[in-house]
Amino acid sequence: MPLRLEIKRKFAQRSERVKSVDLHPTEPWILSSLYSGSVCIWDYQSQTMVKSFEVSELPVRSAKFISRKQWVVAGADDMFIRAYNYNTMDKVKVFEAHTDYIRCVAVHPTLPYVLSSSDDMLIKLWDWDKGWMCTQIFEGHSHYVMQVTFNPKDTNTFASASLDRTTKIWSLGSPDPNFTLDGHQKGVNCVDYFTGGDRPYLITGSDDSTAKVWDYQTKSCVQTLEGHTHNISAVCFHPELPIIITGSEDGTVRIWHSTTYRLENTLNYGLERVWAVGYMKGSRRMVIGYDEGTIMIKMGREVPVASMDNSGKIIWAKHNEIQTVNIKAVGAGFEVTDGERLPLAVKELGSCDLYPLLVMADND
Incomplete structure (x- = not known):
């Protein structure tokens, strides 16, 4: 039986190439980081720009809200991490974090930690309560580390996706990976954990045009999602709805049933390549970052x-x-x-x- 999910476009804004998107947990804000080196905050209710600031002359590939501190943290190709107060626009901290492009920053849900991953093949853990000290370095990948993400069910662990074709699972405090998931034919660009229910699953997206669902307890591939015609650049398990979302450089976002793995819908808004997908627990909204702008959609029934x-x-x-x-x-x-x-x-x-x-x- 198909899901018959209602999908409504709630926000559309053209811009330069969007490399990452994030949703604020309490404000109606979308955070977009751009290839041009800027970071923008959009209000999706008023359809207006709240803030825009130049971070670097080089691409900002990842930016996240740290709402409990009223900060934005951003990692750029100039190898620096910057933290800003999003109310005053003051710089909280600027420091050189890696020796090559920073691909991703990830914020720990409760502790004062930020993970960063880079083309220098390293993952670093930063503690902002200790003056943004680097408290741990994770080595093990043999190519660029494209994304890192904490496990919401066990926030002491996280996953990393790399162009060395592997996904590795790590624990904070341990220098070596717990194990490696190896099954893609080309580099892995993105990874996300399943948040609902009891299934110990994560999903990866690759340059081989497939996404794979993994059981990280048995360390086995549960399902391979095929249909995209180009690199997959973003994946997620939706936290509220029983769906998987995959975004690709083929310009489409595909929506799959997270239990049957059937393709439910294909979205194409004509904004060229998809680079990022953002979502938030407790919300049916989804944000998509493209070569030519940002789209927000709302999915599911209004009436229970x-x-x-x-x-x-x-x-x-x-x-x-x-x-x-x-x-x-x-x-x-x-x-x-x-x-x-x-x-x-x-x-x-x-x-x-x-x-x-x-x-x-x-x-x-």
């Missing part, structure tokens, strides 16, 4: 699928998470005014592999 029976029990689907409440738990003596929110305890029933689309009524 819900059902109520004669006993007062309501069951509904929040994406593919199933929840329930019992209205009779309020009690007969509770006075309700029209439009008032009832104090009900929501019970989690778990998640389902299918994406609920409708409720079948039982008339018996």
Whole structure:
């Protein structure tokens, strides 16, 4: 059964080549880093630019929000990492981090850490509470390290994607990789972890035009996604919807079912090559960075699928998470005014592999 996801374009802005995108967790902001050396913050509600600043004369390949500090951190081809206060635009820190282009910066979800990866084949860990000291160097790749990302289910570990055709899994505090995933025919450009449910999965995208889903416990390839006609530059498991998103230099974004791996949709907005995809937990929005600009889309139903029976029990689907409440738990003596929110305890029933689309009524 197809997902029948509604997809609406919510923001479109032409610009120079976008190398990375990020979504702010509380503000309606998109962060874009550009090949021209600039970083821009767009308000997707007002469709206006909030901030724009020159970072370097060379490409800025990665920039991320550090919202708990009200910072932006950026890594550029001049080998420097820069941190800015996004309210005052003041530079918090500028330092030379690598001996070659910086491909990626990744922010630890809770600790004061930033990971950086580079064409010098190294990954470095920086602690901003210690004056941005480099507290660890991870060596092991034999080509450019294109992306690093923390495991949201175990934030002491992270994955790295490299043009040496491998993906490596590391632990903070250990200098050597825990293990290596090797299966692509060409370099690996991107990697992302599965955030929902219990599956210990990650996804990689490669210059061989395929994306691979891996089980990092059994260290085996679960599925290969084929269909793109050029290098895959961005991949993600959507945190709210049961879908995988892949972006490619063929100009398309493909949406796959994350359980059946069936291709659900192909998007082409005519902005040339796709370079980056951004998403955020708790949101159905997705941002795509292209050669010629930035697009934001919103996916999924606005109205939840819900059902109520004669006993007062309501069951509904929040994406593919199933929840329930019992209205009779309020009690007969509770006075309700029209439009008032009832104090009900929501019970989690778990998640389902299918994406609920409708409720079948039982008339018996």
